[in-house]
Amino acid sequence: MNRTLGCVLLMMLCWQNPVLGATFNNPQVEGYGLDYCREWASNCGLPAAHAFCRSKGFSKASTYRYTTDNQKTRVIHGGQVCDAPYCDRITQVVCQPRARTFINPLVGGYGLDYCREWASNCGMPAAKSFCRSKGYSRAIDFHYLKDNQKTRVINGGQVCDALYCDRIDKVVCQ
Numbered sequence: 001m002n003r004t005l006g007c008v009l010l011m012m013l014c015w016q017n018p019v020l021g022a023t024f025n026n027p028q029v030e031g032y033g034l035d036y037c038r039e040w041a042s043n044c045g046l047p048a049a050h051a052f053c054r055s056k057g058f059s060k061a062s063t064y065r066y067t068t069d070n071q072k073t074r075v076i077h078g079g080q081v082c083d084a085p086y087c088d089r090i091t092q093v094v095c096q097p098r099a100r101t102f103i104n105p106l107v108g109g110y111g112l113d114y115c116r117e118w119a120s121n122c123g124m125p126a127a128k129s130f131c132r133s134k135g136y137s138r139a140i141d142f143h144y145l146k147d148n149q150k151t152r153v154i155n156g157g158q159v160c161d162a163l164y165c166d167r168i169d170k171v172v173c174q
Helices: 003-014 046-055 124-133
Strands: 020-025 032-035 038-039 043-044 060-067 089-096 100-103 110-113 113-117 120-122 139-145 167-171
Touching: 032 089, 038 046, 043 046, 046 060, 046 089, 110 124, 113 124, 120 124, 124 139, 124 167
Parallel strands: none
Antiparallel strands: 020 089, 038 043, 060 089, 100 167, 110 167, 113 120, 139 167
């Protein structure tokens, strides 16, 4: 394998996507392990994991693990290095993706129909399919209007132009 292709493959394997979420093993802060505490000896555990995820462009941490292995660590807020025997280090952080709000989402140039398939699986199933089409794993909220605009069904592609067509005008994806 040539060097350029190897570098590209390595970048693809290591790249973390704020849309999809990520797991960080042995997270680092400026060359040191992530300290268990967000500030020196305070806001320990989940607050430090949340701060790490936000620093990487994610929403927050969903889980984390830590160890008491006496390695040097760096506090994420403040930057102090801890090299004492009592320094605890976060060994893994699972970061949740950011949420994104789509206002007046479109499918093929038309408003997103309230139903995922023609006249069935309406509401959240249509919002969820829209989010998945944009690379998100789920919809966490949506709003719809009864406003008589043309809409497109996301699964099937039919265009609805009747008086009973309802349109999703806001979707929050994560």
